[in-house]
Amino acid sequence: VKYLYYKSTRYALQEHETVLECLLRQQVDVLYSCKSGVCQTCLMKASDGELPEKAQAGLKATYVQRKLFLACQCVPSGDLKIENADEVSDAKAVLVQKEMISHNVLKLCLSPDGVFECEPGQYLTIINPNNVARSYSIANNVAEDGFIELHIRLHEQGVMSKWLKDSAEIGDNVTIRGPAGNCFYTSEYKNYPIILAGTGTGLAPLYGIIKTALARHHQGAITLFHGALRNEDLYLVDDLKGLDEQYGNFSYVPCVLSEGGDLQSSVMDNLLADKTATRFFVCGDADIVNALKSKAFIGGLSMKNIYSDPFLPSSNNQ
Numbered sequence: 001v002k003y004l005y006y007k008s009t010r011y012a013l014q015e016h017e018t019v020l021e022c023l024l025r026q027q028v029d030v031l032y033s034c035k036s037g038v039c040q041t042c043l044m045k046a047s048d049g050e051l052p053e054k055a056q057a058g059l060k061a062t063y064v065q066r067k068l069f070l071a072c073q074c075v076p077s078g079d080l081k082i083e084n085a086d087e088v089s090d091a092k093a094v095l096v097q098k099e100m101i102s103h104n105v106l107k108l109c110l111s112p113d114g115v116f117e118c119e120p121g122q123y124l125t126i127i128n129p130n131n132v133a134r135s136y137s138i139a140n141n142v143a144e145d146g147f148i149e150l151h152i153r154l155h156e157q158g159v160m161s162k163w164l165k166d167s168a169e170i171g172d173n174v175t176i177r178g179p180a181g182n183c184f185y186t187s188e189y190k191n192y193p194i195i196l197a198g199t200g201t202g203l204a205p206l207y208g209i210i211k212t213a214l215a216r217h218h219q220g221a222i223t224l225f226h227g228a229l230r231n232e233d234l235y236l237v238d239d240l241k242g243l244d245e246q247y248g249n250f251s252y253v254p255c256v257l258s259e260g261g262d263l264q265s266s267v268m269d270n271l272l273a274d275k276t277a278t279r280f281f282v283c284g285d286a287d288i289v290n291a292l293k294s295k296a297f298i299g300g301l302s303m304k305n306i307y308s309d310p311f312l313p314s315s316n317n318q
């Protein structure tokens, strides 16, 4: 039997069980969200014992060095002593703006307490007072604006989105954790064509990336494909049309399914025109993100030039 040691209690691990599964089975109160190794909400620290490689996949080097790991991906090979990842210090932020920007998208602005270092396009995790955690992408340049802009899609039974819309008030404090993710702009891409594709609030990180690229005088062409089921599911349309008119190298292409638009084929037609140079950013619905990534790769794009954030739904509906 392998054992997990946490807060002076010993838990017997079942075969093939992850650290998170073991803790939840024992009704230990731990934070988690996607359970797929993406959102990093369940980060913990190993204080003794070996970590399997998978438990640290995708984490930044400083986290790996400090033996931080993802509890949802960690099936220990032997006994493991763990503790909370205190160095992933959660920050406080004040809700400063709340506005519906379409029939189902809530724009939220948070003012972080102190400096919150992040790149537009990365994501953070909001933890509400009921200890519910959900990841959201950063849609603006926080260092310049002094606040964090998020686009929250409202789900009918959505625990966090309903709480944010109906219960959270201007002036309330929320806890934020992060940032994480490598879907962001760097000036190394300056001369390359950039293609961005997203569905729904997958636009949030892409909007942050586009505004940053334009502000940094990006030289290559930037093309945004925003997929929606119906016209009313698009948002920031005037804003994006304005940028399209203002900047010669930026094109905004809405792809509305009910109007005959086809996001995937529109993206692919453009993407493969310059396979070696193009940088491809794709975010939003996980199935569409994964389908587009595979098609881009099979079409000849190198995986290192594809940056993606699948918006995996939370598996925690508490």
Ligand SMILES: Cc1cc2nc3c(=O)[nH]c(=O)nc-3n(C[C@H](O)[C@H](O)[C@H](O)COP(=O)(O)OP(=O)(O)OC[C@H]3O[C@@H](n4cnc5c(N)ncnc54)[C@H](O)[C@@H]3O)c2cc1C
Pocket (backbone or CB within 6 Å): 034, 038, 039, 123, 134, 135, 136, 137, 138, 151, 152, 153, 154, 155, 156, 157, 158, 159, 160, 161, 162, 201, 202, 204, 205, 285, 309, 310, 311, 312, 313, 314, 315, 316, 317
């Ligand atoms: C890296 C990352 C970045 C993300 N960025 C954003 C972002 O910028 N904006 C944003 O709105 N969301 C984003 N998400 C998704 C977000 O974290 C939540 O999962 C989502 O908002 C639902 O949370 P909720 O509490 O409102 O609904 P939940 O309580 O989690 O779900 C309630 C019900 O809503 C339905 N539902 C939930 N999610 C989906 C979905 N994706 N598709 C279809 N039905 C669904 C399901 O029926 C579910 O049972 C991101 C996720 C990840 C992993």
